[in-house]
Amino acid sequence: MTDLNNDTHKGSSLLYLRDDKLKETLNNFFLVYKNFENQILENASDNHLGIADIRCILVILLYPGITFNELIIRLGITKQSLNRVLKILIDEKMVIQEINKKDKRMKNLFLSSESKKIINDLVNPTIKEISSAFQKSGSEAVSGFNQTFSNLIDKTK
16 A cells, blocks of 8 residues: 655655645634633633733743843734733733843843732643643654644744
């Protein structure tokens, strides 16, 4: 039997790279994103947080001490949009600004202990769902998935 995914086979194409399969994958990305967004926002309604607030808090959690400009790049949003979100988070004492020790013009961003707890409570159900899916898929599939995401993210920078 011939392996159709083997590109050494003359005239064969990689089945997973067919246009219909790629469009199906794109649609699946949208569905997964919407599912995760809805799940997190449903849990966030008590805290009056929107998806922009949650993404901002999550990135600061992942990169404590991140600067404003670095945060703009990581979130892929405008200065105006980040200013609007960050002002509220700082006023609510969820994000703490500290003057950079090396460059006094810069400020590093950190989360308050309260916001760390809130973000962990918000994302833990989604994290468990991702973990379960990864466990079912196996390490090779997860490695390939992560490599694919990494390749997609690198293309957007």
